[in-house]
Amino acid sequence: MEPVDTLILGPLVVTMDAGERILDTGAVAVREGEIAAVGTREELAGCEAAETIDATGRLLMPGLVNAHTHLGDSLFRSLVEELPLEAWLERLWISEREFVSRESVELGARLSLAEMIRSGTTCALDMFWFPEAAADAALGAGFRLVTGPIFFDFDGPDGVSVEDRIATGERWLDRYAEEPLITPCVQPHNALTVSPDGMRAARGLADRDGILFHTHCSETATEVRQTIERFGRTPVAHLDELGILDARTVLAHCVHLDDDDFVRLRRAGAAVLHNPLSNLKLGSGIAPVARMLEEGIPVALGTDGPVSSNDLDMWTAMRFAGLLQRGVHMDPVITPALEIVRMATTVGAEALGLGNRVGQLAEGYRADLILIDLDRPHLTPMYDVYGHLVYTVGRDDVRSVMVDGRWAMRDRALETIDETTVLAKMEQLAAEIERHAARLEPA
Ligand SMILES: [Zn+2]
Structure with a gap:
């Protein structure tokens, strides 16, 4: 040899x-x-x-594959707690608008990468503002990252208007297309924050390059109810009817599914990205993972962002993924441990389109x-x-x-991230974020 x-x-x-x-x-x-x-x-x-x-x-x-997270969110971890989901998001977005910049997101991403590397994660799917910040942080850290342009129907803190998102997205994808450690994807937030036209346009962008399409789907009962009110169908059916659901689609959460949703997911070959920690912490519910597995729907595992699960630890996510199904079904042999390890390795890699390279x-x-x-x-x-x-x-x-x-x-010892500097810079910025947040509290 x-x-x-x-x-x-x-x-x-x-x-x-x-x-x-x-x-x-x-x-x-x-x-x-x-x-x-x-x-x-x-x-x-x-x-x-x-x-x-x-x-x-x-x-x-x-190495473990974290199939759904928001790296830049580490800037705001534990800033807003103990509020119902809608109020929590509203409050969080005030701080995001004030403090999210190309520079701060890169700092947050570095911090998250340090945390992930320390816990044995080597690949992650990230959705956040300024995806170039996370991509550059990953390249600097020698970390494998799946990320790409995000879509909302409002102007974001990144200064990109709704009209410019597709053109900006195209330039982004062209820029990172040849980076071996970066796997580009397209990621609209969800069916309520992105219109059907926006969803189709984002899908067109993913189809242009034949890359992954990543979105949140059926995370909470409220989201499902509002989607039915607005479009007359569940989030899964909505995406399917828009022609978006196929084997290149990955859906974060899928906590609330009806029988028809299962049929559509199975037929499409779309993968579900399960985030037990954030689903529990935000009181969203418990995803029907055992049934997904039984029906042959691929389930990958993620932590979600550090503001929603407060932790990027895949070991904890694995443990909860197993414990939850057994507790809910009162069955000590459901979702065998090997199945959970697959979610965090081979199936995670396959879901992200990297099944022939890692996992x-x-x-x-x-x-x-x-x-x-x-x-x-x-x-x-x-x-x-x-x-x-x-x-x-x-x-x-x-x-x-x-x-x-x-x-x-x-x-x-971390070899690719200067942890001391990252922590010091983060402490400095956190003091500013906290001072700003304190001024928002009611007198
Ligand atoms: Zn998420």
Whole structure:
């Protein structure tokens, strides 16, 4: 075998590959950002490598895919709490309008990327103002990001008018089309904030490049009721009737679905992005995930933004995804742990159109992988690997993170983000945001 850049020797390897193999004492070789080989320690031990890592006693698996988030929202985490959803959003948007800028969003994105890398996430789908800010932050951090132009029927804090959104979107997509770490997508907010014409125009833009179409759908009972009042059909039916629902469509939430919605989702091959933490924290409800899986609807997993779930931790999201279905159905075998791990790896990658590049440790895939410490009281012993990954492992157990063959975190030290500077800048800006918010409080 030709020499490789990095050779990781000896860990328990959870491949999530086509055969979902687990190698007790495995090895993975990485060359030019790609997984060159996966095998047993004996098979790869003789391989010549620029860097060899002894990972005996650790667990190696694909990096986690956070399929729905809003990175820039970390600027406002916990600023507004304990309000009903509509009042909460209204209050939050006042601060957004005042403080959202190209520069602040990039700072928020860096902060979120640091949090995600620390917790073992290597790829995320982001929807926020100034998507170029998040894209540039991701490029700087060596992080894999799916993002792109967003659409609302009002002028946003980004200074782009409703009329200019398509042209601005086209320029955005042209600019990031060739970046290997950036996967462009098109993302209107939802069916109530974007008109049918706006939805169709956004869809046209996604079709121009054959890229992913991402929107919020059926998140709350109120949203579903208002969509029915306005259009005479549910949000899922509305998108379907607009000709928007297909295998390149991903829908965040889908908490409130009727029987017809299930038929339409299944027929379209659209994927659902499940966000248990924000659905619970915002009191939106519990998505019918077990039924989606039963009907063959792909379900990927996300955290949602840091203002709605207050956390970008995919381990917590995985745990809740499993616990919720079991509690609701009073069934201890529903949504097996392996199914949840798939949501956060292979299915997440497939939903985002990256299924042939990331989400598994297999030859020819990009080297997005994480190392987890196992020599800890709460992880010892380990009889059931997937059960451990969903119900026991936490973000502090993540030791090292590689994206596209480059270390983003090594032995718990971030390699691509200057965390101290990011935190200091954030503290400074947060003081301003807080002073401004204090002036808004009723006397
Ligand atoms: Zn969202």
